[in-house]
Amino acid sequence: MTRPRSTSHACCTIGSIASSASRTALGDPGRFTISTGGETTVHLDAQFSYSHRNIERALEGSESEEAEWRVVWPDGSVHWLLGRFRMLRDAAGRPHRLLGVNLDISERKQSETALHELNSQLDREVRERTVQLSVANRELEAFTYSVAHSLRAPLRGMNGFAKILLDEYSAGLDQEALDCLHRIQGNAVVMGQLIDGLLALARVARGSLEPEAVDLSGVARAVAAEHAAHEPDRSVQLLVRDGLRASIDRTLAHMLFDSLLSNAWKFTSKVADARVEVGCTQLYGEGVYFVRDNGVGFNMAYANKLFVPFQRLHGPREFPGVGIGLAACQRIVARHGGRMWAEGREGEGAAFFFTLPPCPENADETRVEKCTP
Amino acid sequence: MKLILLIEDNESDEVLTVRALEKAKVANEIQVVRDGEEALAYLFGTGVHAERDVKQLPTVVLLDLNLPKIGGLDVLRRIRADERTRRLPVVVLTSSGEEKDIVQSYDLGANAYVRKPVDFNEFAQAAKTLGLFWLLVNEAPPKRDTL
Numbered sequence: 001m002t003r004p005r006s007t008s009h010a011c012c013t014i015g016s017i018a019s020s021a022s023r024t025a026l027g028d029p030g031r032f033t034i035s036t037g038g039e040t041t042v043h044l045d046a047q048f049s050y051s052h053r054n055i056e057r058a059l060e061g062s063e064s065e066e067a068e069w070r071v072v073w074p075d076g077s078v079h080w081l082l083g084r085f086r087m088l089r090d091a092a093g094r095p096h097r098l099l100g101v102n103l104d105i106s107e108r109k110q111s112e113t114a115l116h117e118l119n120s121q122l123d124r125e126v127r128e129r130t131v132q133l134s135v136a137n138r139e140l141e142a143f144t145y146s147v148a149h150s151l152r153a154p155l156r157g158m159n160g161f162a163k164i165l166l167d168e169y170s171a172g173l174d175q176e177a178l179d180c181l182h183r184i185q186g187n188a189v190v191m192g193q194l195i196d197g198l199l200a201l202a203r204v205a206r207g208s209l210e211p212e213a214v215d216l217s218g219v220a221r222a223v224a225a226e227h228a229a230h231e232p233d234r235s236v237q238l239l240v241r242d243g244l245r246a247s248i249d250r251t252l253a254h255m256l257f258d259s260l261l262s263n264a265w266k267f268t269s270k271v272a273d274a275r276v277e278v279g280c281t282q283l284y285g286e287g288v289y290f291v292r293d294n295g296v297g298f299n300m301a302y303a304n305k306l307f308v309p310f311q312r313l314h315g316p317r318e319f320p321g322v323g324i325g326l327a328a329c330q331r332i333v334a335r336h337g338g339r340m341w342a343e344g345r346e347g348e349g350a351a352f353f354f355t356l357p358p359c360p361e362n363a364d365e366t367r368v369e370k371c372t373p
Numbered sequence: 374m375k376l377i378l379l380i381e382d383n384e385s386d387e388v389l390t391v392r393a394l395e396k397a398k399v400a401n402e403i404q405v406v407r408d409g410e411e412a413l414a415y416l417f418g419t420g421v422h423a424e425r426d427v428k429q430l431p432t433v434v435l436l437d438l439n440l441p442k443i444g445g446l447d448v449l450r451r452i453r454a455d456e457r458t459r460r461l462p463v464v465v466l467t468s469s470g471e472e473k474d475i476v477q478s479y480d481l482g483a484n485a486y487v488r489k490p491v492d493f494n495e496f497a498q499a500a501k502t503l504g505l506f507w508l509l510v511n512e513a514p515p516k517r518d519t520l
Contacts, residue, residue, distance in 0.1 A: 148469040149439040152491055156468075157385030160493035164392070185493075192491030199471070 058087040059095055068105070080109040137206065144202045151195050159188035190322070194310070197324030201309060204252065204328045209335055213359040214253045216244035216289065220278040223257045227265045236268060241279040244289060246356035252332045259325035260291040260352055266319050267295035267350065287358070292351040298344040306342050329354075375508050377403045378431035380412040380448065381466075382440050389493065390435070390466070393500035399508045404431065409443025412436075413451055416458055428516070430461055433507035436483075438467040438474055446477055453482040460514035462507055 054065045064086040071079050085100020162184040170178060220240045228236065246253075261276065268274035277292045298306070298313050305311040309327040326342075333340040333354045344350035377400045381387045391403050406412045412434075414420035418427040434452070438445035445465065452458045464485040465478045478486050487503060490496050 145469075145471070148471045148474075149467070152468040152489070153383045153386055155491045156389065156489060156493065156496060157383075159491055160385065160389040160496065163493040189492050196470075203472075 055098075058085070058098065061087075065100075068109075079104055079106045081105065140202060140206060144199060144206070147195060147202075148199055152192060155188040155192050155195075159185050159192075162188070190316075193322050197309075197322045201324055201328050201331065204255065204331045204335070209249050209252070211247045211249055211336065211357070214246060214248050214250055216246055216248075216253065216257070217242055217278070219250075219253050220244070220257050220261065220291075223254065223261050224276070224278075226258075227261055231265065234265070234269065234274065236265060236274040236276055239275070239277040239279070244278070244280055245359045246289070246336075247359050248336055248356050252335070256329050256332045256354075257291075259329045263325060263350075263352075264291055264293040264295065266321070267297075268293050269295075269319075271295055283353075286355060288353050288355055290351050290353045292349065294349040297346050297349045298342075299346050300344060303342055303344070307340070326352075374429070375399070375401050376429070376431040377504070377508070378412070378415065378434045379403055379405045380407075380409070380434065380440065380445070381405065381437045382407050383437070386437070386489065389496060390500055393497040394504050396497065397501035397504045399501075399504035400432075408441040409445065409448045412440075412448050413443065416452065416461075417455065427457065430458065430516075432462070432513060433503075433511075434461060434463045435466045435503070436463055438465060438469060438478070446481060449478065449481045449483060462511065462513070464503060464507065466503075 054067050058065050064084060066082065066084050069081050069083060071081060073079060081102045082105045083100055083102045085098045088096045088099050090096045162181045165173070166178065166181050166185075173181070217240050221238075224238050224240070228234070228238075248256075257278075261278075264276040265274075268276065271294060273294070275294045278290070279292075280287055280289045282288070296314075296319075302313050305313065307326050307330040308323075310323040312321060312323040314321075329352070330340045333356065336356050338355040338357070340352065340354040342350060342352050377394060379387065379390060379394075381390060387405055387407075391405065394400055394403055404415065406415050411421065415422045415425065416427070416430070416434075418425045436445050436448060440448070443451075445467070449463055449465070452461055452463060459482075462484045463482070464487060465474075465483045466487050466489060467474065468489050470488045475486050485503075487499055490499065
């Protein structure tokens with residue numbers, strides 16, 4: 001095989017056969033030549049010109065070659081070219097000349113560069129946010145640690161010493177003094193519950209998430225059985241739809257249904273024929289789970305308050321609680337990428353709706369169809 | 374001689390715990406130390422407790438986690454690392470119900486983990502149960518001399 005004498009010779013050949021479009025790409029159709037010896041009006045950027053390897057591959061018989069290179073037009077502007085060429089051979093199969101085209105790809109290159117810059121900027125921002133997030137997480141960690149360790153101790157003191165006065169000195173106290181002591185005790189216990197609620201909320205927001213295929217119907221039935229066992233005197237009609245499944249962290253799924261069913265139990269405690277339903281429905285093509293009861297319900301005007309920590313629509317005398325359950329539920333659902341909302345009517349009942357990612361094994365099945373009641 | 378070593382820095386918690394244990398009438402003596410450093414000095418007969426006969430180990434140690442100077446988990450680590458005290462029953466008695474604290478305590482060899490409730494009735498009940506179990510029901514590890 002005879003090789004052209006040099007790479008620059010090959011380049012010279014390209015120049016001499018360049019089409020008019022290619023010459024336009026080189027910025028000066030009239031005067032364009034690339035020569036090894038004479039006047040050079042186009043500056044070939046060595047770093048980006050056809051490499052020896054392109055030429056060598058073409059000589060060795062590759063079908064076609066492609067390279068990106070940069071030229072400086074006589075007006076000084078820099079342009080990107082995409083060169084595609086192949087080796088033409090004579091009858092004996094000897095390399096004869098290179099035939100190719102050059103396309104001006106400057107605009108594409110500019111977009112690529114812009115995209116690249118945008119990507120690096122995004123990358124930087126993600127890294128910065130990650131650092132901020134881990135700092136925030138560490139602070140939250142430190143905060144919950146001190147709450148868990150330090151805030152309860154003074155309450156125990158208040159409760160304990162009030163109790164000692166009640167137990168051992170009540171003979172010397174009148175009814176009002178005794179009442180005050182009971183209130184001190186009660187408040188300490190309530191504050192203890194508030195702290196526990198805060199810690200539970202922090203745990204839900206913080207802990208690791210290990211989603212797996214979970215049988216929600218099974219979880220709901222198990223949780224409901226616990227509530228039923230806890231309040232054997234209550235008679236609650238429970239309806240749980242079979243085959244509810246979702247991809248969710250098992251511990252959090254348990255917490256979710258525990259809160260929702262605990263609410264359903266609590267807020268149906270004053271109706272005669274209590275009924276709690278766990279199921280799913282279809283909304284705008286999406287499978288939506290729900291827990292519905294026929295309890296005291298709520299006024300929709302306050303619906304947005306339901307999910308705010310420590311916000312309650314009922315006094316503690318009416319229904320006990322500290323107002324953490326639904327806030328925790330919404331965080332659990334949100335951590336799995338779902339949404340949660342509520343619908344209710346005073347005196348008629350409440351329904352809590354939420355979405356969760358489907359299980360991988362039935363993601364392409366018509367889970368939604370199965371959900372349609 | 375049944376001795377309980379209570380390692381507790383919070384004065385109110387100390388008074389309440391001692392009171393509850395005394396009401397349960399299980400211990401002959403309750404020794405209170407108020408930080409991790411003093412706890413180790415007591416157990417190993419150093420510093421302010423240099424005169425103490427270290428062969429007289431408490432029947433059970435009630436250990437708070439959040440302690441000044443040397444923290445509760447470090448105290449537990451040192452107790453388990455020393456030949457003289459590695460079988461000593463240690464009950465972690467703390468305000469925290471954080472999973473991390475529970476796991477670390479057991480990993481370091483705690484014999485039990487009890488969370489102090491805010492409600493004094495529950496707290497007194499827990500202290501009484503603890504006292505009864507560790508001082509009367511539980512079979513203590515043999516004394517070092519007899520090993």
